[in-house]
Amino acid sequence: MRILFSQTVPYLPHEFGGGLTNTDALCRALIARRHEVMVLCRDLRSGLTRLMPWARKVDLGYPVTRVDDPLGAVRDVCQSYRPDLAVVQFGDIAGMVAALKSADIPVLAYLHDTGTVAQVKGGADAYAACSSSVAAALRNIDIEATVLPVLIDPASYRVPAPGNLITFVNPIPRKGIEIAFELAARRPEIGFQFVEAWHLRARVRKYLQQRIAHHGNIQLRPPVRDMRQIYANTRLILAPSLWEEAWGRVISEAQVSGIPALVSDSGGMPEAVGAGGVVVARDAPIGEWAAALDKLWFDEDFYRQTSKFALDHAARPEFSVNAIAHRFLNLIQGHATRR
The missing domain is CATH 3.40.50.2000 (Glycogen Phosphorylase B;)
Incomplete structure (x- = not known):
C-alpha cells in the first residue's frame, strides 16, 4: 500500500514535537511491513539552513516533499505519487482533507490534540485519535474515532x-x-x-x-x-x-x-x-x-x-509496535484505493 502523510506544518528535522516523532515512527513501522510512505509538509529550510546547514541533507529513510504551499501542491503530488490513501494530522486539517478529497484520495484524519477538533468539519473517510480524551472530544461533535495510541519502539x-x-x-x-x-x-x-x-x-x-x-x-x-x-x-x-x-x-x-x-x-x-x-x-x-x-x-x-x-x-500488549501498526492497517484497509 502507498500512504501519503500530508500536513501544512514543517516536519522533522526542521521542527520537533511528539506528533511529528510519532509520524516518523509510524512511517518506519509501515516500511518494515513492506508498505510505501511519503510525507508532504511545509518547507522551512530557506531560513533554517543558514543556522543548520545539515538540515537540507538529512535522509529520514523515506521521501519527504517540502513545499511553500502544501495545499496548493496536493494535486501535483498525488498525480505523481499516486497514493492509495492519505493521512492528515497537523496544521490546516479541514483544508488538507478538502484538497485531498478534490484529488479523489481517500483520507484518514488522525488527530493528536483536542485543539484541532474544532477544525474538523467532516469529509474524511475515517477518523483516528491518539488518546481516549481526543476520541471523546470528537464524539462530542458526533464523530467516532478509533484510538491509535502513540507508537513507541x-x-x-x-x-x-x-x-x-x-x-x-x-x-x-x-x-x-x-x-x-x-x-x-x-x-x-x-x-x-x-x-x-x-x-x-x-x-x-x-x-x-x-x-x-x-x-x-x-x-x-x-x-x-x-x-x-x-x-x-x-x-x-x-x-x-x-x-x-x-x-x-x-x-x-x-x-x-x-x-x-x-x-x-x-x-x-x-x-x-x-x-x-x-x-x-x-x-x-x-x-x-x-x-x-x-x-x-x-x-x-x-x-x-x-x-x-x-x-x-x-x-x-495493546501498546506494542505490532499491535498499533496492525490496528492502523486494519483501519485504513477498507478505505484505501489500490492504484
Whole structure:
C-alpha cells in the first residue's frame, strides 16, 4: 500500500514535537511491513539552513516533499505519487482533507490534540485519535474515532539505568515552565535539564537562558533526534502542562526504561502515565507539586514501586509496535484505493 502523510506544518528535522516523532515512527513501522510512505509538509529550510546547514541533507529513510504551499501542491503530488490513501494530522486539517478529497484520495484524519477538533468539519473517510480524551472530544461533535495510541519502539528509547536529573521537555509557558522553575528553586540540590522541542525564536531562547542563569541547578539542552541522550541522564520526567494535552509522548518514551513521571491532570496525561507516576491537578498550589516531587525523589521504596509500574505500563500488549501498526492497517484497509 502507498500512504501519503500530508500536513501544512514543517516536519522533522526542521521542527520537533511528539506528533511529528510519532509520524516518523509510524512511517518506519509501515516500511518494515513492506508498505510505501511519503510525507508532504511545509518547507522551512530557506531560513533554517543558514543556522543548520545539515538540515537540507538529512535522509529520514523515506521521501519527504517540502513545499511553500502544501495545499496548493496536493494535486501535483498525488498525480505523481499516486497514493492509495492519505493521512492528515497537523496544521490546516479541514483544508488538507478538502484538497485531498478534490484529488479523489481517500483520507484518514488522525488527530493528536483536542485543539484541532474544532477544525474538523467532516469529509474524511475515517477518523483516528491518539488518546481516549481526543476520541471523546470528537464524539462530542458526533464523530467516532478509533484510538491509535502513540507508537513507541522500545529499542529506540531504552537506556540501561535511570540517571540523576529531572527532565522537563519543551520549556514554554503552556507546558508549565513556571511550575518547573519554581520546583527547581525550591530544590536546589536536585539537577534539572530543560530540553527544547518546539522551535524557539532567538529572543525567546535568550530570555530563557537568562532566567536559567539565575539557577545553579538547571541546564538547557537543544532538541535531539535520539532521546536516549536525554533519558540516560533522567531519573524523573516532569510534565506540568497547563493545556489540554492529548497524551504526553515523552512520558511513554521514558517509561520503557522504568523512568516515572510527575504530571498534571491535563487531558490525556493521566492516561499516558497510568500508575507509573504521580498526577497533580494543574491548578494545584506549588506546595502540592513540591510534595509530590519529594515523594518520588526521596522515598526510595516509592520510587522503585512506581518505576516498576512504569515498566509494566509501557509493556502492555495493546501498546506494542505490532499491535498499533496492525490496528492502523486494519483501519485504513477498507478505505484505501489500490492504484
